[in-house]
Amino acid sequence: MITVRAPATSANLGSGFDVFGAALDRPADVVRVEKAHRTTIDVTGYGAEFIPEDPDRNTVGAVAEALDAPAHIRIDKGIRPSSGLGSSGASAAAAALALNELYDRGLSRRDLVPIAGKGEATVSGDVHLDNVAPALLGGFTVATDRDVTVVDADIPLVACLPEIAVSTRDARDVVPAGATMEQLIYTVGRAATLTTGMCRDDPRLVGKGMHDRLVTPARADLIAGYDGVREAALSAGATGVTVSGAGPGVLAACYPEDRQDIAAAMVDGFEDAGVDARAYQTEIGRGATLYPDE
Ligand SMILES: Nc1ncnc2c1ncn2[C@@H]1O[C@H](COP(=O)(O)OP(=O)(O)O)[C@@H](O)[C@H]1O
Numbered sequence: 279m280i281t282v283r284a285p286a287t288s289a290n291l292g293s294g295f296d297v298f299g300a301a302l303d304r305p306a307d308v309v310r311v312e313k314a315h316r317t318t319i320d321v322t323g324y325g326a327e328f329i330p331e332d333p334d335r336n337t338v339g340a341v342a343e344a345l346d347a348p349a350h351i352r353i354d355k356g357i358r359p360s361s362g363l364g365s366s367g368a369s370a371a372a373a374a375l376a377l378n379e380l381y382d383r384g385l386s387r388r389d390l391v392p393i394a395g396k397g398e399a400t401v402s403g404d405v406h407l408d409n410v411a412p413a414l415l416g417g418f419t420v421a422t423d424r425d426v427t428v429v430d431a432d433i434p435l436v437a438c439l440p441e442i443a444v445s446t447r448d449a450r451d452v453v454p455a456g457a458t459m460e461q462l463i464y465t466v467g468r469a470a471t472l473t474t475g476m477c478r479d480d481p482r483l484v485g486k487g488m489h490d491r492l493v494t495p496a497r498a499d500l501i502a503g504y505d506g507v508r509e510a511a512l513s514a515g516a517t518g519v520t521v522s523g524a525g526p527g528v529l530a531a532c533y534p535e536d537r538q539d540i541a542a543a544m545v546d547g548f549e550d551a552g553v554d555a556r557a558y559q560t561e562i563g564r565g566a567t568l569y570p571d572e
């Protein structure tokens with residue numbers, strides 16, 4: 279049996295829609311695989327009741343098919359589905375790494391990114407690699423149509439998850455179809471600022487670069503209490519706040535000494551809007567971990 283732990287990820291980081299992603303130190307999914315004649319899936323853990331075990335509808339099914347690697351796949355969810363924390367992508371990334379090892383396919387982690395992306399596409403409607411790339415490779419990732427660049431950044435983060443669900447497929451429908459030149463210039467400036475901050479391990483620049491006037495405002499409307507939570511996090515010291523992935527998770531960048539206060543302020547902010555929430559005090563972390571022959 280092969281076991282893989284794949285981390286939660288936060289995609290977009292405001293200014294990098296469908297391109298930027300970051301591996302979070304926690305939470306994570308754990309996937310175990312054993313060879314079988316046909317693929318079967320068992321799901322347990324956080325939000326398991328909302329996740330199909332049919333291989334055609336679970337992100338790991340498409341991965342097993344792409345690798346021609348039928349298996350009994352057990353998924354222990356540490357990442358709630360429809361969270362904006364890359365829950366569906368984490369399972370797909372973990373399955374890709376585990377099945378590659380189980381069947382000795384010899385593919386690199388980079389080779390596995392588009393294969394895990396096929397799993398993501400089954401639930402979100404189209405391929406976006408900004409969750410599976412950091413889940414496999416770790417760090418801050420820039421995923422383009424050509425390749426993936428990785429920066430092993432050291433940035434403290436808070437990911438706050440409210441008890442509401444937003445499906446990535448639905449949240450992609452509210453993304454504006456086009457942008458003005460002014461919006462384009464603004465976004466490029468912020469994205470470059472964020473990337474510079476990641477390369478310098480500078481939470482101030484990362485936070486500044488998380489601001490976005492295009493995709494995030496449309497999605498914020500789907501998250502009850504978002505504006506209050508954002509203000510509360512900034513008042514508690516966050517250097518930047520944005521929607522995590524497609525939401526409803528909210529991501530804050532910060533200095534380490536402010537992380538605890540920001541986490542409490544974000545949970546209180548959701549509570550003020552009548553929404554229960556939990557906050558993960560985390561940081562940019564490593565990619566999926568393989569535990570062979572357990
Ligand atoms: N292995 C899986 N883990 C999580 N969600 C899955 C999985 N397989 C299929 N899904 C479905 O994908 C959807 C959640 O994915 P998505 O909307 O992209 O949110 P998230 O941000 O949590 O990845 C839910 O409808 C869920 O049932």
Ligand SMILES: N[C@@H](CCOP(=O)(O)O)C(=O)O
Nearest residue numbers: 289296362363364446523524
């Ligand atoms: N770029 C995608 C990322 C979706 O992330 P998720 O964690 O919500 O699945 C998008 O913004 O649609």
